[in-house]
Amino acid sequence: xxxxxxxxxxxxxxxxxxxxxxxxxxxxxxxxxxxxxxxxxxxxxxxxxxxxxxxxxxxxxxxxxxxxxxxxxxxxxxxxxxxxxxxxxxxxxxxxxxxxxxxxxxxxxxxxxxxxxxxxxxxxxxxxxxxxxxxxxxxxxxxxxxxxxxx
Numbered sequence: 001x002x003x004x005x006x007x008x009x010x011x012x013x014x015x016x017x018x019x020x021x022x023x024x025x026x027x028x029x030x031x032x033x034x035x036x037x038x039x040x041x042x043x044x045x046x047x048x049x050x051x052x053x054x055x056x057x058x059x060x061x062x063x064x065x066x067x068x069x070x071x072x073x074x075x076x077x078x079x080x081x082x083x084x085x086x087x088x089x090x091x092x093x094x095x096x097x098x099x100x101x102x103x104x105x106x107x108x109x110x111x112x113x114x115x116x117x118x119x120x121x122x123x124x125x126x127x128x129x130x131x132x133x134x135x136x137x138x139x140x141x142x143x144x145x146x147x148x149x150x151x
Contacts, residue, residue: 007079030061077097079101081143103134104136
C-alpha cells in the first residue's frame with residue numbers, strides 16, 4: 001500500500017507506464033500537471049524507435065513544453081513512477097519544474113536520492129521540491145513483474 005493517496009497526476013503516470021509495458025517498453029510513466037490540469041503524459045519509448053533519450057520524463061517534458069509553447073515549466077509539477085536518472089533530473093532542473101513526485105526509488109540508476117543526486121549539486125540551476133513514495137507499491141510491482149517476465 002502506498003504511503004500517499006494516489007492523485008490524478010500519479011494515476012496518469014501509472015497509466016502511461018502500463019501503456020509503455022503493453023508496447024514492449026520498460027513500464028515507466030510520467031505526467032506533467034499544471035494545477036489540476038493534465039498537460040502531458042508519456043511512457044518510456046527507448047526501443048521503438050530506438051532512442052536512448054526516450055525516457056518517460058523527457059517525453060512528457062517535451063510534450064508539455066510544446067503544448068504550453070514555452071521551455072520553462074515553472075508552474076508545473078512532474079509525476080514519475082520511478083526515481084529519475086541523471087539525464088532526466090537534469091532536464092527537470094532545466095525545465096524549472098516546481099515539484100517532482102516519484103513512486104519507486106531506484107538505487108541502481110536513480111539520481112535524486114541515489115547516485116549523482118543532481119539536485120544537491122551547487123551547479124544545479126533549479127531544485128524542485130521532491131516528494132518520493134507516491135504510488136510506490138504499484139510502480140515497484142509493475143517493474144518487478146516486467147523484469148520477472150524477462151528472466
